Amino acid sequence: MKGRSIVLDHLGAREAAALIVDGELDDLLVEADAPRPGTVYRAVADKPVKGQGGMFFRTPDGSAFLRQVKGLKPGQEVLVQVTGYAEPGKAIPVTDRLLFKSRYAIVTPEAPGRNLSRQIRDDAERDRLLEIADEVLQDEPYGLILRSSCEAADADAIAEDIAAMMDLAAKVMTDEGRGPETLAEGDGPHVLAWRDWTAPADVVTEPGGFESHGVLDTLDELRGSEVRLGGGASMFVEPTRALVAIDVNTGSDASLAAGIKANMACAKLLPRALRLRGLGGQIVLDLAPMPKKDRRTFESALRAAFRRDEIETNLVGWTPLGHYELQRKRARAPLSALLP
CATH class of the missing domain: 3.30.160 (Double Stranded RNA Binding Domain)
Incomplete structure (x- = not known):
């Protein structure tokens, strides 16, 4: 279909x-049961982490952790935003660089200026979108990014979206309350589907x-670890407490090209396998045997596959043992913890 x-x-x-x-x-x-990414708190600085430049904060949903903090002292109040899901027993990851994101617009309070997605290349369309933004924003001090979804979209819908995000940003950024409090909730799955x-x-x-x-049939398959790669090859996606292990096997294919074929199929399907399972953190690939001369071809295919994936993933590189490592943002809760 x-x-x-x-x-x-x-x-x-x-x-x-x-x-x-x-x-x-x-x-x-x-x-998920955890706070949604995008949730904004008025948080209270609690304990600094010496040597790491980080700070723990008190929020209504428990302890949060902010990296690379300078000049903050315990007791100070800061606006922070949830960036992803924490590992079990760890603090909520947050940032102090707030973004207010919707289907057409992203408001950036700390980064003034008006910008358009680079995917919008038509000059006439870019001019149209900037005119819409100018009419809505006028003297607003906050920054704005118009997303690629704006291209050819209805002008009134774009203007309404910009205004709604600007109003939300202004409400949060001018908050004068005291103590830990949730100022804005992150989007749920249905709104995220409309948004992204x-x-x-x-x-x-x-x-x-x-x-x-x-x-539901696909969810039954996702409960298992095997992902079929075609030609009898497969990969096994197995999360552990420390990392996600990916084991690639050629199966019954005994040809000289079996290894590179299985690894190339792995590169193509890996983003989807991780995305559907909600997996992130450190990821280690134990690939099928292939000549070192084919490594660059594999890396190019892997880079192209993750370029189309919205979740931030860093391709780290090869280990001395010949494994390949990635670091992926924990943007979602693991599916295994959510299935009924």
Whole structure:
């Protein structure tokens, strides 16, 4: 089945959204118990971490940790925003560089100026979008980024989105309260689907959409670790407490090119495998045997695959043992902890 579908449903009591591309589950968002990324707190500095330049904060949802802090003392109040999900037993990761993000606009209070996505290349369209922004913003002091989804979008919808984000930013940034408090909630799966899955798609909102569109069948597969790569090859995605281990096997293929074929298939499918499982942190690839001369080809394929993935991933490189390492932002909670 060709085309794109967005299915809004629930997994048990959890709100969830699925993106299906050409009949295959491409992305999945599931409500977690932890604070949502994007949540903004008025937090109180608690304990500095000597030698790391970080600070623990008190928030309504527990302890939070901010890296690279300068000039803060315990007891000071700071606006911080949740950036991802914490490992079990660790503090909520936050930043003091707040962003207010919607479908068309991103407001950047600490970075003034008006910018457009580089993906919008048509000069006439760029001029149109800047005119819309100018009409809404006038003398607003905050910065603005217009996202690629603005291209050819309705002017009134863009203007309404900009105004809503500016109002939210102003409300938060001018807060004069005291003590730990939640000032803005992050977006849930259904709003995130509207915000980030902007390409044309059929939207399914009827209850039972996950079952009728085969999402539940794919979830059963995701409970396991095996990902089939074709030609008998496979990779096993196995999270541990310390890291995520990826083991690539050629299966029954005994040809000279079996290793590079399996590894190239791994490079193509790895972003989706990690995205659907909600996995991040340190990732180690134990690849199928291949000549060292093929490493550059593999790296190029891996880099191209992650370039299309929205979750920040750093390709670290090769270890002395011949493994390949990545560092991926924990932007989502692990799916294994969310399934009913």
